[in-house]
Amino acid sequence: MTQTTDSQVTPRTPQVLYDRDFMEWTQTMARLLREGHLDQIDIENIAEEIESLGKRDRREVTRRLEVLLMHLLKIQYQPQKASKSWQDAITE
Numbered sequence: 001m002t003q004t005t006d007s008q009v010t011p012r013t014p015q016v017l018y019d020r021d022f023m024e025w026t027q028t029m030a031r032l033l034r035e036g037h038l039d040q041i042d043i044e045n046i047a048e049e050i051e052s053l054g055k056r057d058r059r060e061v062t063r064r065l066e067v068l069l070m071h072l073l074k075i076q077y078q079p080q081k082a083s084k085s086w087q088d089a090i091t092e
Contacts, residue, residue, distance in 0.1 A: 014042030 016042070017025040032041050043052045 014040075014045065018042060018045045 014025065014029070017028060025045070029041055029046055032038075068090055071089050075082045075086060075090075
C-alpha cells in the first residue's frame with residue numbers, strides 16, 4: 001500500500017499509519033485481527049495501546065473512588081451542608 005503526498009510516495013507500514021492516522025491504524029489493526037492476519041499486525045503498538053487503556057481505566061476508577069469517598073465523608077461530617085450534587089455523585 002502507498003500513499004501519495006506532495007508528489008512523494010510513502011509506504012503505508014503499520015508504524016507509518018500509527019504515526020500519521022491513528023484512527024485508520026485502529027481500524028486496520030482490528031480488521032487484520034478479525035481476519036486472522038496476525039503476521040501483519042503492529043504488535044508493539046497494539047501492546048502499548050492496550051497498556052495505555054488499562055492505565056487510563058485504573059486512573060478513572062481511582063478518580064471516581066476519590067470523589068465518592070470525599071462526598072461520603074462530607075455527608076458524614078457535614079450533613080447540614082449535604083447537597084443534591086453530592087447525592088447525585090454518590091449515586092453515580
